[in-house]
Amino acid sequence: MTKHELYKKVTQAYTARFQQSPQLVVRAPGRVNLIGEHTDYNDGFVLPVAVDQAAWLAVGAVEGPLTTVRALDIKNDEAIFSTTEVPASVGGWADYPKGVLWAFLERGVHPAPINAVLASDVPVGAGMSSSAAIELAFAFAWNTLGQFDISLSDLALLCQKAENQYVGVNCGIMDQMISACGKAGHAMMLDSRSLERRYFPMPEGVAIVVADSMVRRSLAASEYNIRRAQCEQAVSHLQAHLPEIKALRDVSLRQLEQFGHDLPEVVYRRARHVVTENDRVVKFARALHSGDIETAGALMIEGHRSLRDDYEVSAAELDALVEAAVEVPGCYGARLTGAGFGGCTIALVAEAAVSDFKTHIARVYDERFGKQPTVYVTHPADGVAAIR
Numbered sequence: 001m002t003k004h005e006l007y008k009k010v011t012q013a014y015t016a017r018f019q020q021s022p023q024l025v026v027r028a029p030g031r032v033n034l035i036g037e038h039t040d041y042n043d044g045f046v047l048p049v050a051v052d053q054a055a056w057l058a059v060g061a062v063e064g065p066l067t068t069v070r071a072l073d074i075k076n077d078e079a080i081f082s083t084t085e086v087p088a089s090v091g092g093w094a095d096y097p098k099g100v101l102w103a104f105l106e107r108g109v110h111p112a113p114i115n116a117v118l119a120s121d122v123p124v125g126a127g128m129s130s131s132a133a134i135e136l137a138f139a140f141a142w143n144t145l146g147q148f149d150i151s152l153s154d155l156a157l158l159c160q161k162a163e164n165q166y167v168g169v170n171c172g173i174m175d176q177m178i179s180a181c182g183k184a185g186h187a188m189m190l191d192s193r194s195l196e197r198r199y200f201p202m203p204e205g206v207a208i209v210v211a212d213s214m215v216r217r218s219l220a221a222s223e224y225n226i227r228r229a230q231c232e233q234a235v236s237h238l239q240a241h242l243p244e245i246k247a248l249r250d251v252s253l254r255q256l257e258q259f260g261h262d263l264p265e266v267v268y269r270r271a272r273h274v275v276t277e278n279d280r281v282v283k284f285a286r287a288l289h290s291g292d293i294e295t296a297g298a299l300m301i302e303g304h305r306s307l308r309d310d311y312e313v314s315a316a317e318l319d320a321l322v323e324a325a326v327e328v329p330g331c332y333g334a335r336l337t338g339a340g341f342g343g344c345t346i347a348l349v350a351e352a353a354v355s356d357f358k359t360h361i362a363r364v365y366d367e368r369f370g371k372q373p374t375v376y377v378t379h380p381a382d383g384v385a386a387i388r
């Protein structure tokens, strides 16, 4: 089998920089989410796939206290930090390996110093979890070299903790869990409360098409935290009537309609998105299982509307891409994917229609916004692994 281009790139750069071959090359994928947006931090359901695009890490253990990481895509930048104590955060990409190291130390586990070369083709800021991919690559490498035997789902939790508490981004568990536990050819339904996972084969003949709007919104992090707070506000209000609930995951639409009328209108709509989105994930999984791709596609379109109108995390560019997508015969459904405010949409498209699909949405987008989206087909890939 021919090696991936980034495998060769990190291996060669490692050898050139450190004058020996790497002990290990790790691949950790990015992801797209088919459905279940902003549900993970509400203890709900998500249904992502790990994708072709991934972070690649060539790595080897080294004598002495220092870890050296060269990031090939980031102006050939290099970070050097002590592996025996908690490294200082200075912002930027190196906070991901440092955060992972911090999370290992918090767990009472001491990773060995490493030399490493990192490259990634997960687009940054596009909502495809480029940061989770880097975290998992390092966590997996340290876990393997140190023979710590930490399970993949525990590595995902460790990386989420790094992201939440070291990097300072208050994300849910979806991105790290799919980068850790994805399965080629399959979508993964994750219960964000129990962390139970179920895998559904993607139907034959249906392509997952990503369209990157090329919009990058700096507001995303602050708006994300506002949405989280609104969900918590809805829960504490509803608990007055439903003392047994712990999260919006536990609330049905009927209960929300019955007890939510005196919530602030905005908070009510936020809660309605989460409650209906959880239901859509369950229905989507059922549709995938029975090969009913039309129903799955319709649920995606409904989900996009809910993100646009109730959760208000879309953008004119994402709405335009979704509208253009569903005009194409052979497109089953489309929606924004990831946190929103910019980034990508995904569509499920009959393979025979992919070429027309790409042409159409690129033309409509260019006419409307005077720029080209990046449109490509991606495939459900395996989660993090050592590549030999």
Ligand code: GLA
Pocket (backbone or CB within 6 Å): 036, 037, 038, 039, 040, 041, 171, 172, 173, 174, 175, 338, 339
């Ligand atoms: C980001 C977060 C995830 C999830 C999505 C929205 O990707 O990292 O945990 O909340 O947004 O579904």
